[in-house]
Amino acid sequence: MTDNAYRYQSGFPKIGIRPTIDGRRKGVRESLEDQTMNMAKAVAELLSSALRYPNGEPVECVISDTCIGGVAEAAASADKFAKAGVGVSLTVTPCWCYGTETMDMDPTLPKAVWGFNGTERPGAVYLAAVLSGYAQKGLPAFGIYGEQVQDSGDTTVPEDVQEKLIGFARAGLAVAIMRGKSYLSMGSVSMGIAGSIVNDGLFQEYLGMRTEYVDMSEFVRRIEEEIYDPAEFEKALAWVKENCKEGPDNNPERLQKSRADKDKDWETVVKMTQIARDLMIGNPRLAELGFGEEAMGHNAIVSGFQGQRAWTDHFPNGDFLETILNSSFDWNGIRAPYIVATENDSLNGIPMLMGYLLTNTAQIFADVRTYWGADSVERVTGHKLTGAAAGGLLHLINSGSATMDGTGEQSRDGKPAMKPFWDISAEEAQKCLDATSWRPASAEYFRGGGYSSDFLTKGGMPMTMSRLNYVKGIGPTLQIAEGYSVDLPPEVHDALDKRTDPTWPTTWFAPIVTGKGAFRTVYDVMDNWGANHGSISYGHIGADLITLASMLRIPVSMHNVAEERVFRPRAWGLFGTDGIEGADFRACANFGPLYK
Ligand SMILES: C[C@H](O)[C@@H](O)[C@@H](O)C(=O)CO
Numbered sequence: 309m310t311d312n313a314y315r316y317q318s319g320f321p322k323i324g325i326r327p328t329i330d331g332r333r334k335g336v337r338e339s340l341e342d343q344t345m346n347m348a349k350a351v352a353e354l355l356s357s358a359l360r361y362p363n364g365e366p367v368e369c370v371i372s373d374t375c376i377g378g379v380a381e382a383a384a385s386a387d388k389f390a391k392a393g394v395g396v397s398l399t400v401t402p403c404w405c406y407g408t409e410t411m412d413m414d415p416t417l418p419k420a421v422w423g424f425n426g427t428e429r430p431g432a433v434y435l436a437a438v439l440s441g442y443a444q445k446g447l448p449a450f451g452i453y454g455e456q457v458q459d460s461g462d463t464t465v466p467e468d469v470q471e472k473l474i475g476f477a478r479a480g481l482a483v484a485i486m487r488g489k490s491y492l493s494m495g496s497v498s499m500g501i502a503g504s505i506v507n508d509g510l511f512q513e514y515l516g517m518r519t520e521y522v523d524m525s526e527f528v529r530r531i532e533e534e535i536y537d538p539a540e541f542e543k544a545l546a547w548v549k550e551n552c553k554e555g556p557d558n559n560p561e562r563l564q565k566s567r568a569d570k571d572k573d574w575e576t577v578v579k580m581t582q583i584a585r586d587l588m589i590g591n592p593r594l595a596e597l598g599f600g601e602e603a604m605g606h607n608a609i610v611s612g613f614q615g616q617r618a619w620t621d622h623f624p625n626g627d628f629l630e631t632i633l634n635s636s637f638d639w640n641g642i643r644a645p646y647i648v649a650t651e652n653d654s655l656n657g658i659p660m661l662m663g664y665l666l667t668n669t670a671q672i673f674a675d676v677r678t679y680w681g682a683d684s685v686e687r688v689t690g691h692k693l694t695g696a697a698a699g700g701l702l703h704l705i706n707s708g709s710a711t712m713d714g715t716g717e718q719s720r721d722g723k724p725a726m727k728p729f730w731d732i733s734a735e736e737a738q739k740c741l742d743a744t745s746w747r748p749a750s751a752e753y754f755r756g757g758g759y760s761s762d763f764l765t766k767g768g769m770p771m772t773m774s775r776l777n778y779v780k781g782i783g784p785t786l787q788i789a790e791g792y793s794v795d796l797p798p799e800v801h802d803a804l805d806k807r808t809d810p811t812w813p814t815t816w817f818a819p820i821v822t823g824k825g826a827f828r829t830v831y832d833v834m835d836n837w838g839a840n841h842g843s844i845s846y847g848h849i850g851a852d853l854i855t856l857a858s859m860l861r862i863p864v865s866m867h868n869v870a871e872e873r874v875f876r877p878r879a880w881g882l883f884g885t886d887g888i889e890g891a892d893f894r895a896c897a898n899f900g901p902l903y904k
């Protein structure tokens with residue numbers, strides 16, 4: 309079984325579509341049955357063709373057996389959905405229905421209602437009525453209402469409605485997919501980084517997830533007792549020799565390891581990769597080898613590896629395991645990335661997971677290391693920044709978890725891109741590997757050695773950087789910066805890169821500035837960033853992150869997403885409209901975490 313098939317054998321949550329209808333018989337209901345059910349069918353078709361699960365299969369929709377005209381049918385639909393494994397609830401209607409009698413009362417299902425904008429029957433009146441009911445009952449729901457009036461016979465889903473339906477469903481599925489899974493903490497707190505104090509309450513109450521913890525001594529046990537698939541190890545090592553070229557050793561000679569020790573490190577880091585993956589998701593091969601318990605894994609959809617310093621002071625660092633697992637390919641071929649946070653920074657692991665579930669693509673983990681203003685760049689290199697970089701750049705760089713997909717060696721329409729694994733060709737995966745070299749780890753930081761992935765992200769990619777912070781008294785807050793990766797002339801990159809650790813992967817990131825607040829300038833973005841790390845996704849996914857955060861009741865403290873792209877539950881508007889960020893904080897505090 310491929311690891312994709314194994315990983316996803318328990319299946320995915322479905323989208324439940326609820327056609328609600330005016331319950332009055334002898335004329336009204338009968339006249340609406342077809343139109344209502346057809347809306348549900350059109351939405352199911354739209355979502356199944358637009359959205360895919362992490363394994364690449366189209367998203368599945370379940371439609372209630374009958375239109376829902378009252379409470380008995382609402383209950384029958386809820387029953388059907390529970391049995392079918394529905395994780396997202398979407399109500400559609402062209403007409404007036406009885407609000408509280410037809411609504412979906414499950415507090416944990418993300419909800420939306422599409423009220424048809426027509427004139428023959430009042431779909432929008434129901435929409436408004438039922439959304440007020442949802443607010444009154446503390447069940448936030450998204451409202452979808454087309455801008456243009458449609459005729460009753462019109463079975464098309466207008467583009468603006470499509471966009472909202474897809475945006476809602478995409479974020480709703482992310483909520484439903486992460487629910488019940490684990491964050492696996494491999495090790496504990498890394499170098500006093502607060503984000504690696506893995507907070508069980510945060511995962512449990514906001515994400516519906518479990519936290520699992522294993523000591524890093526488990527790696528030693530599995531290496532020494534050979535608790536990994538030895539056949540896979542041989543295959544992996546041969547592939548690594550072929551595809552992972554070792555880069556120059558940047559260490560002073562006295563700290564360089566011997567060739568024999570370096571070769572031994574390669575073996576260890578490959579085993580660590582197998583072990584980390586097996587710890588996350590299990591591996592049926594281990595049961596065949598007599599390790600039934602280890603074969604089960606921790607049901608982890610995201611993990612973190614402490615590494616520094618307890619492990620790295622003595623053993624090879626986790627950079628190889630993190631980069632390989634975060635990439636969309638390895639010795640087993642092209643496959644979905646696993647999500648692993650460096651330094652066990654779970655507060656960066658969460659936005660990595662969010663970005664992954666919203667896009668099905670790999671995520672870059674990086675330190676938000678240096679703000680390089682145009683003046684500083686010019687002073688140090690003589691080069692004048694222009695274009696997207698004119699306002700300055702953020703140097704994103706960290707040993708560890710940067711996915712090789714972040715090289716930008718995949719493409720869409722001839723432009724650099726990061727893609728879901730099913731769209732990546734063997735040639736593109738190879739180009740990512742070829743653009744990456746593996747540098748012997750900086751020995752002053754990593755006494756135990758290992759290899760750090762070194763690459764430079766291609767410029768011109770739309771990217772979104774995000775980060776979860778945790779504030780005592782409030783809880784989690786999210787920050788989001790959309791921008792672009794930037795190409796610098798090679799000698800300029802070299803000069804700047806050499807001032808820091810040149811054995812690590814670099815992404816030059818130019819956030820889009822708005823002239824206001826935290827986005828007044830690039831400097832202000834850096835100055836307002838909540839911690840040392842960011843998670844970087846391909847594409848401008850800020851709006852999707854905002855929608856997802858609102859479903860989880862995580863307020864967004866800073867973002868540069870245009871107002872018209874922001875889509876949150878209708879009730880958010882009831883918390884004031886002056887300063888949308890303030891209303892978001894009030895709404896999230898009022899409704900509280902999704903699973904409390
Ligand atoms: C090697 C150093 O300890 C780095 O790992 C450190 O700068 C960080 O990445 C901190 O997040």
Ligand SMILES: [Mn+2]
Pocket residue numbers: 650651674675706840841
């Ligand atoms: Mn770091």
